[in-house]
Amino acid sequence: MDKKAKNRLIHITTPFILALICGSVTAGAMIKPYDKISMYMNLAFMDELKSSPEDADSGLEIKDNDIITDFSGLTSSKGELIYPSFGEMYAMLDSKALETSVPVYWGSSSALFDRGACQSTGSVVAGGEGNTVISAHVDTFFASLDKMKEGEKVTLQTNYGEFTYVVKETIKFNKKDGKYVSPTDDDRLTLYTCKKDILGNMDERIGVVCELKERKFYNSGEGEKHE
């Protein structure tokens, strides 16, 4: 190889060598801080879908189901619970005091509160073992919740069964107090709303605790005839 060709080769390969060294130096220098930086980066940029704020609300998929209210087949006290997806209407709540049937959505958000009552996803679905916690706005679906009295019947109808509860006690608690909305050993339904008193404490909640009296799971096989 003559001197001219050798010189040209050096001129051409040098930028690549330089780039390689710079890359290696940078990579080497970044090994230690990478873990810390990547943690912050993952926290700050965790939305893989890259949704805009306008789309973020539409991430909630509200699903309205037709709930069976006139089941005439066989029922049994044991059956399979069906957990709905977030934003899915999965039950109808009925009681004399509420006057109208209230649709119950799984999960809570302002959009769902506009459509019905919302059930805490940390609670058990209707008919399940433990505490079923449902809330709604006092100016809409639970406007008459304060009229509910001890001994009153409350039903939750779902597409897998019908569950009857009876009001055991009326309750009053601060919204920060988790006593009534926490999981319980007994099977119960907790309904609550805000206290209808503009001049009162806005953090105060009122409601009822109901005891599970009857489970009727809809069966396609053997069981009792539903009435």
Added chain:
Amino acid sequence: MNKLSTYLGSLAVSVFLVLTIIAASAALLLDINVTRDKALQLAEREMISEKVYSEIEKYYTDKYGSSGIPVSVYMDGISREYINDCVKNNISAAFNALEKGSGVDITVAKNDKLENNIKVFFNNYAEKEGYIKDEKYDKKVGETITLAYKTIKTHSDVYKAAALQEHKVLGKISKLYGKRMSLTIGIIAANLIMIILLLIINRKKKVTVLYWMGISAIIAGISGAVPSLVLLGTRFYDSFSIKQPSVFTAYTSAMYKLTEAFTAVCIACIVVGIILAVVYTITYDKSKHQDVKPTEL
């Protein structure tokens, strides 16, 4: 480039030159763009106060279910101009905290109309319900007014300076922000030192410095421009976790603006590098044939 020591010395200095060019570009950009005026201009351009206004309106609409206070009680007393002023004041307060290294002092201007609307609403409600206006009543009205100001304050703090301060992040940023000028000067000085070192190493053939500077600028430009273009092309910042419209817009618009500016500077580096390389090639060829003169005609 015949001597190996000259070559290796130049290569080593060029590695540092590449890194300092990238650092200088980034530091200069931050110095120029991360300022109070630029942030205020950006807020104006992106109409962030409009987003804040809509958020407050939505907040009170949602809140109506639990508070029983109609949204109009608040929103009739809150004008768009008032929110715009609050947003500007909060941005200024955030930069004051950055510059002075002190705590962020976010204040919301007194709004007589809003206060009056709340008082009138409670007064009418109390009269309708036959409620005695006692100490409890006054306390409730006072709490509602305080809460209204707090809501406006929280929503108009679009860079979440208060939250950053609470988590002790603002203090750390403030320390860096205070040293930005000396940091920029230091990095630029480091660039000059690298060039001087190249001149010393290549003192016997100074034209070669153009080659080293050229390829350093090209590599620095490519190293900065490629990741920046990937960030812009994939709209990476759209994955920002906070989806509150005003905060999302404030942060992502600033990040996109900075990345776009950085990409432009990197592309400029590439162009400058190419020019230096071309000048070197021409000069190098000339210097090889400097004794050969064209035949006189």
